[in-house]
Amino acid sequence: MTTTASLPDVSVAKRRKRRSKAPxxxxxxxxxxxxxxxGYPTVWxxxxxxxxxxxxxxxxxxxxxxxxxxxxxxxxxxxxxGVIGRSLAFCGAAATITLLVGLGLAVLMQQISTFARLTxxxxxxxxxxxxxxxxMTVWTWLFDRRRGAINYLLDKIPGVxxxxxxxxxxxxxxxxxxxVIVVWMSVPxxxxxxxxxxxxxxxxxxxxxxxxxxxxxxxxRLVVLPIIRPVIAIVALLQVIWDLRVFTQITMLQDxxxxxxxxxxxGTYIFKIGTGAQDFGTASAASVLVLLLxxxxxxxxxxxxxxxxxx
Amino acid sequence: xxxxxxxRLSLSALAIVIALIxxxxxxxxxxSALLPNRTLQSFIPTFLPFGGSxxxxxxxxxxxxxxxxxxxxxxxxLIVVVVCIAFAFLAAVAxxxxxxxxxxxxxxxxxxxxxxxxxxxxxxxxKMMAGLGQxxxxxxxxxxxxxxxxxxxxxxxxxxxxxxxxxxxxAGMVDGLSRTGAFMxxxxxxxxxxxxxSGVYAFLQxxxxxxxxxxxxxxxxxHTLPLWLRGFIQASATRExxxxxxxxxxxxxxxxxxxxxxxxxxxxxxxxxxxxVKG
Numbered sequence: 001m002t003t004t005a006s007l008p009d010v011s012v013a014k015r016r017k018r019r020s021k022a023p024x025x026x027x028x029x030x031x032x033x034x035x036x037x038x039g040y041p042t043v044w045x046x047x048x049x050x051x052x053x054x055x056x057x058x059x060x061x062x063x064x065x066x067x068x069x070x071x072x073x074x075x076x077x078x079x080x081x082g083v084i085g086r087s088l089a090f091c092g093a094a095a096t097i098t099l100l101v102g103l104g105l106a107v108l109m110q111q112i113s114t115f116a117r118l119t120x121x122x123x124x125x126x127x128x129x130x131x132x133x134x135x136m137t138v139w140t141w142l143f144d145r146r147r148g149a150i151n152y153l154l155d156k157i158p159g160v161x162x163x164x165x166x167x168x169x170x171x172x173x174x175x176x177x178x179x180v181i182v183v184w185m186s187v188p189x190x191x192x193x194x195x196x197x198x199x200x201x202x203x204x205x206x207x208x209x210x211x212x213x214x215x216x217x218x219x220x221r222l223v224v225l226p227i228i229r230p231v232i233a234i235v236a237l238l239q240v241i242w243d244l245r246v247f248t249q250i251t252m253l254q255d256x257x258x259x260x261x262x263x264x265x266x267g268t269y270i271f272k273i274g275t276g277a278q279d280f281g282t283a284s285a286a287s288v289l290v291l292l293l294x295x296x297x298x299x300x301x302x303x304x305x306x307x308x309x310x311x
Numbered sequence: 312x313x314x315x316x317x318x319r320l321s322l323s324a325l326a327i328v329i330a331l332i333x334x335x336x337x338x339x340x341x342x343s344a345l346l347p348n349r350t351l352q353s354f355i356p357t358f359l360p361f362g363g364s365x366x367x368x369x370x371x372x373x374x375x376x377x378x379x380x381x382x383x384x385x386x387x388x389l390i391v392v393v394v395c396i397a398f399a400f401l402a403a404v405a406x407x408x409x410x411x412x413x414x415x416x417x418x419x420x421x422x423x424x425x426x427x428x429x430x431x432x433x434x435x436x437x438k439m440m441a442g443l444g445q446x447x448x449x450x451x452x453x454x455x456x457x458x459x460x461x462x463x464x465x466x467x468x469x470x471x472x473x474x475x476x477x478x479x480x481x482a483g484m485v486d487g488l489s490r491t492g493a494f495m496x497x498x499x500x501x502x503x504x505x506x507x508x509s510g511v512y513a514f515l516q517x518x519x520x521x522x523x524x525x526x527x528x529x530x531x532x533x534h535t536l537p538l539w540l541r542g543f544i545q546a547s548a549t550r551e552x553x554x555x556x557x558x559x560x561x562x563x564x565x566x567x568x569x570x571x572x573x574x575x576x577x578x579x580x581x582x583x584x585x586x587x588v589k590g
Contacts, residue, residue, distance in 0.1 A: 147353070270431070
């Protein structure tokens with residue numbers, strides 16, 4: 001009785017504004033786990049990136065602070081710049097190809113019969129669903145030097161000699177293989193997202209455009225693309241971020257073939273100095289640089305999602 | 312008109328060819344898993360699994376290391392799912408049903424953490440877990456996984472909670488329910504699909520994760536399935552690989568995931584691209 005009586009004057013909006021402890025209690029568990037799993041390691045890493053880890057530290061001596069020495073030595077090391085250049089080039093190439101192929105498939109899905117569309121969608125879903133590690137073993141098998149299906153099929157093309165071609169033996173072909181695999185895994189997400197975006201473009205708008213005399217290509221470029229631009233932008237940004245973190249793919253390709261520094265991208269590079277050489281200072285400095293890079297790239301995405309949260 | 316039909320027909324044919332190429336690796340995994348190693352040793356690939364058997368699969372399962380890795384993967388995934396859902400659900404309720412100071416900072420933190428690559432933190436996480444004596448431990452890995460998965464789960468569940476109109480709860484409160492009671496009796500049941508979808512998402516992440524597991528689980532006896540599967544490829548660098556077994560092992564790791572994934576895919580895409588696509 002008392003509750004019903006008090007309800008009218010305490011409107012819900014007011015109740016929400018009233019300072020209540022409830023929301024804070026609700027977010028405490030998530031904040032705790034984030035502090036332990038992400039926050040503390042980030043801070044530790046920042047601090048450690050200013051410390052020196054040499055031979056003495058492997059025998060238990062505390063690491064001294066050395067200022068920005070780790071950063072300085074990284075940024076003056078041509079090997080590190082090589083890794084950064086390769087990572088960015090790989091990321092750029094993978095993201096661009098993925099977007100173009102994804103966009104192409106999305107447009108294609110609109111033009112074809114239901115049966116063909118369903119076949120294509122099921123096949124893309126299956127590829128998308130493959131766990132990364134399983135996909136890597138299959139692709140390694142497909143690209144196998146001696147009995148791989150890819151060398152066999154390519155060798156069948158007249159004039160092409162791919163007999164026992166070792167794809168993983170030189171950095172160029174190594175990264176071509178990595179590119180094929182990463183694009184294969186990433187295209188489905190892009191294709192489905194853009195296809196979902198395309199289906200929002202209304203028939204009326206397209207009809208109006210064709211009445212005004214716009215050809216197929218013109219309609220796509222001048223009418224459809226501007227409408228789906230937000231989707232493409234978000235998908236592109238996610239691709240760039242995801243294609244910077246290809247540690248699993250590169251590690252497993254290195255397992256199957258060569259593993260020198262010229263086959264490294266940022267992830268495997270950090271892994272090697274951190275766990276192999278036990279140089280936690282330099283590894284942390286490199287990680288901090290990668291973190292800054294990622295946060296810089298993702299900032300725009302985060303702002304976009306924030307707007308959605310506020311609406 | 313007939314030219315248009317012809318164009319449509321040839322595009323459909325093209326789409327089917329692309330579909331076949333795209334699905335080929337998945338097919339190749341299953342095909343090779345069924346073939347005996349003798350057949351795979353031939354220099355001419357066998358494109359159809361005639362004369363195949365389940366022998367490879369049986370051999371992989373019979374080997375003790377698969378069961379150990381399966382046990383590790385399942386326990387980690389279950390812990391991550393349960394803890395993640397519980398924590399993320401509470402946080403999602405907080406940010407979609409309350410306006411409070413610090414809310415925006417929390418949302419920003421959630422969104423940013425979700426973007427951080429494992430490669431940029433794993434050395435620090437390794438040192439932290441080594442310091443706590445939690446290397447090779449299910450708990451250690453689960454903590455890191457949960458922290459990595461909670462942000463996206465919060466974001467995904469936020470959408471679900473916000474999708475249930477507050478007015479429904481208010482109606483319940485007018486009928487004499489307390490605020491918590493109204494939430495639990497009215498909104499919570501409507502969230503079931505969201506909770507299931509986020510649970511499956513968390514499961515997929517934990518099951519597939521490789522990078523952090525590689526650093527935090529150094530002993531072979533404590534390997535999860537992805538690390539166990541990697542062992543086959545590592546071995547292939549030095550000796551003749553039994554590709555039939557590797558593919559059988561990959562199939563065992565992949566099939567449950569493919570099934571789960573098909574189930575949750577729609578929800579995941581919606582969460583990632585957010586308002587840019589209204590389903």
